[in-house]
Amino acid sequence: MAARRVARVLVDSPLPQLDRLFDYVIPDELTVQATPGVRVKVPLRSAGRVVEGYLVEYGVDDPADRPLSDLEAVVSPTEVLPARLYRLARAVADRAAGGAGDILRLVVPKRMVRAEKAWQAAPAPTRPAVAPDAAAQAAAKLAAYPGLEQAIRGGARIALDAPPWPEALPDGTDVGAWAVLLAAAATSCLEQGRSAVLVVPDYRDQEQVLAALASFVPAEAVVRVDARQSGPGRYAGYLRILAPVPCVVVGSRSAVYAPVHEMGLVACWDDGDPLLSEPLSPGVHARDAALVRQELDGGALLFAGHTRTTDVQRLVDAGWLREVPAGRRSSPRVILSATREGEARGSRVPSTAFAAAREALATGPVLVQVARPGFAPSLVCAQCRTPARCRHCGGPLRAHRRGAVPECTWCGRAAHGWTCAACSSDRVRMASSGSERTADELGRAFPGVRIIVSDGEHPRTRVDDKPGLVVATRGAEPIAAGGYRAVLLLDGDRMLQAGELRIGESCLRWWSNAAALAARGAPVHLVGVTGAVARALATWSQPAYARGELAERAPLKMPPTVRVAVVEGTAVELDAALAAVRGAVPELAGEAVLGPVAVEGTPTMRALVRFSYAQGRAVTAALRGAVVTAALRTRRPAKGRAPGPRNTLKVRVDVLDPEL
Secondary structure, X not given: OOOEOEEEEEEXXXXXXXXXXXXXXXXXXXXXXXXXXXXXXXXXXXXXXXXXXXXXXXXXXXXXXXXXXXXXXXXXXXXXXXXXXXXXXXXXXXXXXXXXXXXXXXHOOOOOHHHHHHHHHOOOOOOOOOOHHHHHHHHHHHOOXXXXXXXXXXXXXXXXXXXXXXXXXXXXXXXXXXXXXXXXXXXXXXHOOOEEEXXXXXXXXXXXXXXXXXXXXXXXXXXXXXXXXXXXXXXXXXXXXXXXXOOEEEEOHHHHHOOOOOEEEEEEEOOOOHHHEOOOXXXXXXXXXXXXXXXXXXXXXXXXXXXXXXXXXXXXXXXOOEEOOOOOXXXXXXXXXXXXXXXXXXXXOOHXXXXXXXXXXXXXXXXXXXXXXXOEOOEEXXXXXXXXXXXXOOOEEEEOOOOOOOEEOOOOOEOOOOOOOOOOOOOEEEOOOOHHHHHHHHHHHOOOOOEEEEOOOOOOOEEOOOOEXXXXXXXXXXXXXXXXXXXXXXXXXXXXXXXXXXHHHHHHHHXXXXXXXXXXXXXXXXXXXXXXXXXXXXXXXHHHXXXXXXXXXXXXXXXXXXXXXXXXXXXXXXXXXXXXXXXXXXXXXXXXXXXXXXXXXXXXXXEEEEEOOOOHHHXXXXXXXXHHHHHHOOOOOOOOOOOOOOOOOEEEEOOOHHHO
16 A cells, blocks of 8 residues: 555644644645645544644654545645744643643734735845944943853853843933843844844833834844734734744744744843733743743843842752843932831821922922822721722722712722711721822922823823923833933832732832833932832842742742642542642652632632642643543533533643732
8 A cells, every 4th residue: 555645733722632743644636735834724523623723744654544534725835833833832831731732822823815925925034134333332232241242142041130220222212221231132143143032021111122123123123023913914023033034023922932043042021020921821921931942942041120030030049040240230229218207107208208309300200109090999988997898799999089989990880878887987088099199199299290190091101301290000100201300119018018929029020110210310219118128129139139038938838949730620620630640740748739629609629739840741741631631521422412511620830929
């Protein structure tokens, strides 16, 4: 019997039991078009339908009389899944007990026929050239960190603390100095004919990096990757990434998988930002994906930020990452402001901070960071101080302005005729001040001064250098031309009261990022906060704070000193999954499994599995096997039989601390 050409296909399906390569015969009429990386259509005999997938590789020519189906069709001759991308997706998915198809769904855009035809008709891109002047400027920026350029060219794994000040570009645009540093690192890679991938949390950071890159490299060498792009624009950008010439990719968390040609650098900015954690299955953080990618593809790996996460510090302590300090240490002028004798205790803006703001307003803008948006984000009973709750859904009440009828933050109902459940009082009191109320109070304290609010409802990315008070929530601070002349960090004590395991680390990141927007030498006042977090900000010693956090977490076996998986399902499914883990890793300690406990309001149970990094491969493989087994038990029943129980087993590895 003549040998048959066999294609190995990954079916595009969320079903865990289909997360493997299936063999199909390549018909003679599709031999030319069916090449590795193309989209194909294949039949699924068990489902009786045709689905799309990717031809990953050729199988061994099969002369045996094995029942194999034929490829149905080749959707497009464009090879959108290179071998390097499938290898990365498979490795990342295995690390997270997930499916490779779920990773690819984040990376490979939907096919856009017009964009594809336009790309095929256009001339092939050529290798971008870096001007000698731009290369020299990039080298000068990198020289501020002795040995950094050599480390990047040598493919090292690096952790560094970014310069904490704004910087003006040649066109007059102000960006963070960190953006210029990342752009210089990407320019160094592009000059030697290698690609760079720069991963940032959101569009504000992306715009800064794109503006910085414009002064170093030609525009055709830069590719955006973000959710704001149109479908055709994103697909055209993906085709450019696949071209066999280097480029610089700048994007959000999914950009870490961009299958660029000749990887030279993967850089992740501010890895402590929760926006870099993927909410979709399998929920892999961009930091973890970058670590896997550097190990597979080589090139340099760079983690930069104004603070140091405990995750990165653990890698530094283990010798996996190498610290590259700045040649000359520089930090903002942080002042710990507290109320003085004679002032009202708990005053929101102490006299020292108030005086600094008044003085700075003579020359330019002043930033005031607050904890929450809105006017009065939370209300309490005016008599007994019990939190005011909605009588319909139990949600907290808020007020949009002074004297307004309270409304529920959950269901939006107006609380007409509200009375306290504890004391029957009908009066409420504002328990906190949001961005709008703070702006109202500061407007009365500084008459005639321009007030600007920047929060989720009133987003601002930039302000000019004219005097004014900019009241912004954490993470929504706009960039000021020339930097802020003073920064006031309010509500610090309230931020630290949040019930999160990493709240100190998060607060230090919020305050450090705001302090880095100040002009050099401008005062940064942290109001009403003391302790280790305040000392770390005042001395600008964020890595030391991260080391202290790690030392406290290690005896308690809390992440990131260990890995944690959350397993949810019915009692039967959960018992089977935990038994599979214990069977695969007998050396797991007795306290490794926490739970199971009932999930309130649902019939499911939840358990936490703690395991070391060395045990990760075995634990995740066992958990993935349990998910597949549970899915196979719930396959479509035979005709005439009642359907079985629905599969509810869910696994998520390395979840964020707030989710725990």
